[in-house]
Amino acid sequence: MTDNTRTAPPSGRPPWTPPEGVSEKRAWASLAVLMVGLFMSLLDTTIVNVALPTIRDSINADEATLAWIISGYALAFGLVLIPAGRIGDSIGHKWVFFAGLALFTAASLFAGVAQDPTQLIVARVLQGLGGGIFFPPVTAFIQLLFPPTKRGKAFAILGAVLGVSSALGPIVGGLLIEAFGEQSGWRYIFFVNLPIGVAGMVAAAIVLPKLAPGVKLSLDGVGLLLLAGSLVAILVPLIQGQEEGWPLWTYLSIVAGIVLLVLFALWERRLAARGISPLVPPRLFSHAAFTGGTILALVYFAAFTSIFFTIALLWQAGLGHTALESGLVTIPFAIGNIVAASQSDRLAQKLGRGVLVLGAGMVFLGLVSLWILFLTVPGADLTNWMLLGPMLVAGLGNGFFIAPNSRFIVATVDQSEAGAASGVIGTMQRIGSAIGIAVVSSVLFAVANLGGVADEVRQKVGAALKAGTYSTPELAGDAISKTVLAAHVTDAATVAMFVSACFALVALALVFTLPRRVQLH
Structure with missing residues (x-):
């Protein structure tokens, strides 16, 4: 069997050289600033999930609006990643990061004061544009500021932030809604970005180095x-x-x-x-590892980001739990992600591609376990403790997977095209998120058939009153409507989780398109 080990840079690719005037201390300080922006933008990918039921009631949003609030953000994010990366390659990544952070912060204010579904969707799209603008500089700066011997640790930190921010989103959202109430609490999930965004802009202006442009910009x-x-x-x-x-x-x-x-x-x-x-240099796809890795990024993100959407709607709209209780379900995922991400670089050096197989396999196992749980346990009997094991396994797998996967993909990219490559990878991740949410939400709402709940409740209430099970129509209606709604949404969540598990299985298969090892030192 051929070993696709890569021990030297590709032909024609210059070795890494340290940026002039940038010390190692400043490189790590720059990474900290970049992670603040990355954390904020990715937190917003999932923080809105737990707010969807309260947003629906507060501004009379329909099912399509709820899907647009999530997917519109991811779509806009993905649309600007590649051009933002190319512009950064041309004029330098510092001010691209700053501009994106400024737009994201302003859009967060707009989202917080939105008065109707249209305004909120527009605000979310603007947020996505801002996040998409400042995402490529993050991975590009890692490529440019860190030598191969330190780059793995930097990517491990990126992977930890990526996974933890996505997992903590529902928890933070639940805490804010619990603190400020269901009618206005959802607005604070956007307002919380304002001080973070302003502080991030100040830090970016001071700390991030202004590196020399690598390529001449062509407005494609x-x-x-x-x-x-x-x-x-x-x-x-x-x-x-x-x-x-x-x-x-x-x-x-x-x-x-x-x-x-x-x-x-x-x-x-x-x-x-x-x-x-x-806009996208075709030679990026001359390496099979890069091509396979970008497809893998799309499918993997479709799998893991969609589970938070499913669980949030099941826990709140179906089972009647609070936003905070819904957010707490994701804590095992966050813990597992932190633990695994801290060890991902060490395992990547030891196992090579094996760490990606381990990570994707554990995510698949976690999602299949959730599917079996929803399939076999009635919705009214589900508890947080039942989800602890599957969510922890999926979180560990996510932590093992994300950072090494990014490193395997970028290993074949020239330094001068780091921004374009990170834009392509990020685009596939965000489009994967949008596709995952779009597909899963379509399946979930179709199977749930919420429009048929009222008819079924009326029929069962009438039968219960005739049988003398309840003394009044009010008591019968309250008890039966909760049971019927829980059954409908649990059935829908079961099918939706099966779809997410299928995405994870395809991602596991695609891992084997990547080389067994890449240059680590």
Whole structure:
């Protein structure tokens, strides 16, 4: 069997050289500043999950609006990652990070004061744009500031922040709603970003080094339009289709999106052949590891980010728990992620690709365990303790997986194109999140059939009153509606978790497209 071990930089790729005038101390200080911004943006990916039921009641949001609040953020995030990376490669990543953080902070204020579903969706899209702008500089700075011997530790920190911020989102959201009340508490999940964002901007201006640009910027407007058009055409019907009953336009839109994506690839190759810098350099995909890794990033994020959406709606809308109780369910995931991420670099050096197999396998095992639990235990009997084991296993797997996976992917990328590569990887992660939420929410709301709950309750209340089970219609209605709703949402969560587990299984298979080892020193 061929060993795809990589012990030297690819042909034509210059060795890493330290940035002029940047000490190791400043490199680590810069990483701390970058992690503050990254934590805030990724926290917002899942913090809104526990607020969805209160948002629905507060501003009369329908099911499609709830999906757009989550997926619209991820979609906008993904749309700007690649151009933001290319601009950073050209003008330097410092001020790209600063600009994105400023937009994200301002959009958080807009989201907090939103008065209707449309305003909130627009604010979330603007938040996503801001997060997408300042994400590529994070991984690009790691590539540029740290030598290979230290880069693994930096990526391990990134992986820990990535997983923990996603897992802590529901907990923080639950605490804020508990503290400020269900009617207005959801607004504070956005207001909390304001002091963090301002402090991050000040720190970025002072601490981040202004590195020399690596490549000349080419404004690939056609490529950007083709890429944006393809992603929107694919994701809009996935998000909106269930609400509208999957009319013909949804299928035509998906087909058109695929066509636009093919045209985008052909256009980028044409520009590269003419010596013009494209939005996405085709040579990035000349390495099988990079290509496989980007697809893996999409599928993996579709698997693990969607579980928080499912659990939040099950725990609150289905079982009637508070937002805080819903958030507490994710604590085992967060703990497992922290523990595993701290050991991921050491295991990557020892096991190579094996650490990714271990991580993806544990995530799959955790999700399958949740699916079996929902399948066999009635919703009314589910408790936090039952979810502890599966969530801990999935969290450990996530911690083992994320940081080494990023390192395996970027190992074949030239330093001068670190921003473009991180933009591609980040785009696939965010689009994976959007696809995961879109698919899972469509499945969940379709199976739940919340519109049929009222009819079923009326029938069962009438039967119960005739049988003399309850003394008054009010008592019968209250008890039966809770039981019926719990059953409907639990059935839906069971199918949704099965879909997430399928994504995780595909991700596990795709791990084997990566090389067995990459250069670690």
